[in-house]
Amino acid sequence: MKNKQFDVSVIGELNIDIILNHNDSFPEMGKEILAKQMNVTMGSSSAIFASNLSSLGASVAFIGKLGSDIFGDMVMQTLNGSKVDTSAIKQQDELCTGATIVLNFGEDRAMVTHPGAMEHLTIEDINWDIIKRSSHLHFSSFFIQKGIQKDIAAIFKEAKKHGLTTSFDMQWDPAEKWNIDLAAILPHVNIFLPNETELLQITNCSSVEKAIAQIAGFANVVVVKQGNKGSTSFWKGKTFFQPAFLNNNVVDAIGAGDSFNAGFIYKFIQHQPIEVCQEFGNVVGAISTTAAGGTTAFKDKENILKTAKEKFGYAGK
Numbered sequence: 001m002k003n004k005q006f007d008v009s010v011i012g013e014l015n016i017d018i019i020l021n022h023n024d025s026f027p028e029m030g031k032e033i034l035a036k037q038m039n040v041t042m043g044s045s046s047a048i049f050a051s052n053l054s055s056l057g058a059s060v061a062f063i064g065k066l067g068s069d070i071f072g073d074m075v076m077q078t079l080n081g082s083k084v085d086t087s088a089i090k091q092q093d094e095l096c097t098g099a100t101i102v103l104n105f106g107e108d109r110a111m112v113t114h115p116g117a118m119e120h121l122t123i124e125d126i127n128w129d130i131i132k133r134s135s136h137l138h139f140s141s142f143f144i145q146k147g148i149q150k151d152i153a154a155i156f157k158e159a160k161k162h163g164l165t166t167s168f169d170m171q172w173d174p175a176e177k178w179n180i181d182l183a184a185i186l187p188h189v190n191i192f193l194p195n196e197t198e199l200l201q202i203t204n205c206s207s208v209e210k211a212i213a214q215i216a217g218f219a220n221v222v223v224v225k226q227g228n229k230g231s232t233s234f235w236k237g238k239t240f241f242q243p244a245f246l247n248n249n250v251v252d253a254i255g256a257g258d259s260f261n262a263g264f265i266y267k268f269i270q271h272q273p274i275e276v277c278q279e280f281g282n283v284v285g286a287i288s289t290t291a292a293g294g295t296t297a298f299k300d301k302e303n304i305l306k307t308a309k310e311k312f313g314y315a316g317k
Contacts, residue, residue, distance in 0.1 A: 006130070007058040007060065007134070008050075008061075008265065009063060009130055011138070013121070014064045014075050014098070015044045015071070015099055015118060016041065016074055016098075017100050017254065017294075018101050019102045019254060020102065021104045021292070023035045023036075023104070026110070041293030042079070043102075045140040045171055046138075047064075047078075049138060050062050050138075051295045051298070053265060053266055055298040056262060056298075057300075057301045058269065061130050062084050063131075064089050065090045065120055066089060066091045066095070068093045069096055082295070087127075092117070092120075095117040095120055097116050099114050100113040102252075108253075113144065115144050131159060132162050135165065136269050137159040138166070139152060139156070139166075140169040140170075142171065143173040144171075152168075153188060156168070156185060167189065167191040169193040169194065169257070178201055178202045182215055183218050186220065187218050189219075189220060190221060193260075196224050199222075221234070221235040222235070227253075227256075230242050231260065233274050235274060245286035247312075251292050252292055254288075254294050255295065256285045259287065260284060263285065264281030266284075267280045279314075279316065284308075290311065
């Protein structure tokens with residue numbers, strides 16, 4: 001959109017990831033195992049999305065909350081290094097920044113998260129001036145942001161009033177209760193970005209097709225991430241499957257879905273067809289698996305496209 005300072009504003013959670021690789025086995029109560037490798041990186045779905053989208057060349061602003069601690073400083077430093085506008089992130093002395101312990105096993109993983117400041121973001125913390133100066137609004141990780149859950153539909157609705165397009169990735173529910181009113185939220189969301197497991201859980205369906213049929217009456221574009229199978233989009237009665245770009249030497253899959261979101265939305269804000277957005281989402285997700293954590297594979301657009309072409313045979317721009 002013309003006369004907008006930011007292509008995308010992101011409202012979301014912020015934390016760091018402590019990633020343990022090459023583990024001897026899965027932990028057992030009362031026993032100790034060894035991990036041969038450890039990486040400490042910026043985590044959180046929303047921050048990975050924002051950082052990688054900015055690295056692709058979009059102008060991105062982040063709205064969130066952190067503690068005034070070493071982890072919070074690390075998150076701010078990483079986002080600033082990716083040229084994400086952090087002026088709407090609040091750091092508070094009385095809060096601690098959240099952290100996730102990640103145990104990787106091939107392309108799968110187990111995680112333990114301390115939410116910290118993530119639970120304290122509320123609608124009162126939203127900088128609407130930033131949002132009004134943006135073309136698109138993205139929200140991620142619904143279930144772990146308890147302070148703002150009840151207001152998500154209203155936030156998306158207000159953003160639409162100001163002419164923004166919107167996207168939503170609800171992510172996994174740690175409580176596995178899946179208490180969310182999609183019928184109230186999705187009419188105000190242009191692009192809904194669940195993965196296959198999340199979609200089946202939230203709809204209590206046995207197949208993606210049945211799940212889509214259940215939400216079709218109030219959803220707009222639904223893009224289902226399916227890991228190393230690829231992705232499938234549904235809109236206006238159309239279905240399009242895009243096979244994955246496979247990496248035979250996966251470092252880890254942390255942030256691959258968030259990177260898919262970044263690639264998809266990067267093309268979407270350029271008004272590209274859904275099929276083009278989806279293909280680029282797939283290759284950006286694959287690139288994420290070539291390095292540890294969700295952001296370390298993304299330096300700048302030139303290097304991202306070089307990896308896409310040389311490693312995955314992607315011919316787009």
